[in-house]
Every structure is written in structure tokens, then in C-alpha cells.
Amino acid sequence: MRTAADMRGFAPHGRLAMESHSWTENHPAAVWLCRAAGFCIFAIAFLLPACDPGGRPLMGWFCASITITLLAARNTYRSLAFLGALSGLINPLIVVCLAFSFSPKFLRFRQVLAILILICMAATWTIFKMEKIAPLIGHYLWIAGALLVLLPDCPGLSRSRRRVPG
Numbered sequence: 001m002r003t004a005a006d007m008r009g010f011a012p013h014g015r016l017a018m019e020s021h022s023w024t025e026n027h028p029a030a031v032w033l034c035r036a037a038g039f040c041i042f043a044i045a046f047l048l049p050a051c052d053p054g055g056r057p058l059m060g061w062f063c064a065s066i067t068i069t070l071l072a073a074r075n076t077y078r079s080l081a082f083l084g085a086l087s088g089l090i091n092p093l094i095v096v097c098l099a100f101s102f103s104p105k106f107l108r109f110r111q112v113l114a115i116l117i118l119i120c121m122a123a124t125w126t127i128f129k130m131e132k133i134a135p136l137i138g139h140y141l142w143i144a145g146a147l148l149v150l151l152p153d154c155p156g157l158s159r160s161r162r163r164v165p166g
Contacts, residue, residue: 025104031152035101038148041141042094048138053131060138064091080130086123093117094146097153107153114150121146 046064049057058066067088070076076085097113100106121143128135 034151035098035149038145038151039094039098040145041148042145045138045142045145048141049136050138050142051128051136052134054133057136060142063138064088068092080127083123083127083130086120087127090117090120090124090146093120094149097149101152110150110153111155114153117146117150 046060048060050060050063051058067084068091069088070081070085071088073081073085076082093113093116097110097117100110100113124139127133
């Protein structure tokens with residue numbers, strides 16, 4: 001026999017039931033802390049060595065300036081530099097994500113941004129592998145910070161769905 005606690009969130013006839021409040025709505029301080037810590041780590045990463053293309057490590061801010069300028073270069077989109085340009089999109093996309101994080105009505109938009117950011121991260125790792133570029137501490141912190149900024153918008157935290165028996 002099911003108790004009332006077992007039945008919470010269930011609806012009749014096997015439909016999906018939405019809980020009235022998500023984890024992020026119930027823990028706004030944790031969400032704020034996660035985004036703030038993520039942004040601080042993300043920002044600090046720019047001051048650290050981010051990668052070593054073979055010889056001399058490059059600082060995070062320098063890598064960011066190179067990749068963002070690739071977005072405007074003509075031949076970027078016909079070469080491996082395209083992957084670098086995608087990497088350069090991560091920084092402005094994180095800022096946009098943070099700018100829209102103050103209202104729950106932008107959740108779906110932030111989730112789309114998160115998917116785009118993850119694609120750009122994959123492009124970064126692909127070019128690292130293809131060009132034999134070694135990631136350094138700044139890169140790892142940059143990725144970790146970005147993921148912390150995105151974490152509160154994960155579907156499992158921002159919205160709870162349960163399959164209802166029946």
C-alpha cells in the first residue's frame with residue numbers, strides 16, 4: 001500500500017506529473033552560490049596558463065583573445081580554425097547565460113545556451129587533440145567554472161518529472 005509521501009507528484013492514468021516546485025526554486029541560495037562560485041573560477045582561469053601548443057604556455061586571456069578574433073576572420077570557416085572560433089563563443093555565451101539567470105522564465109533559453117556551450121567545449125577538445133595542444137590548469141578551471149554556472153539549469157535539478165503508474 002502506498003503512503004501519501006509515495007503518492008506525491010503522481011497523477012492518475014500514467015501521465016507525467018510536474019512537482020509544484022523544482023529543486024532550484026526550493027534552494028535559491030545554493031543556485032546563487034553555484035553560479036557565483038562558477039563565475040569566479042571561470043574568471044580566475046583567464047589569469048592562468050590555459051594551454052601549451054608546443055613550446056610556451058599561453059595564458060587564458062590570450063587564448064580568449066585569439067579565439068574571439070577568429071570569429072571575424074574570413075578563412076576561419078574553411079579550416080580547423082572554425083573549431084577555435086567555436087571555443088571563442090563559450091565566453092560570451094556564459095555571460096549571456098548569467099544575464100538571463102535572474103528569472104525562471106528564461107530556463108528553456110538557458111538550457112539551449114548550455115547545449116551550445118557543451119558543443120563549443122567539444123570543439124575545443126577536438127582542436128586540442130588534432131593540433132596536439134596540451135590543456136593546462138587554466139583550461140580545466142575555465143571548463144569547471146563554466147559547468148558550475150550551467151549546473152542549476154540541468155533538467156534533473158530545474159524540473160522534476162516522474163512517470164506515474166497506471
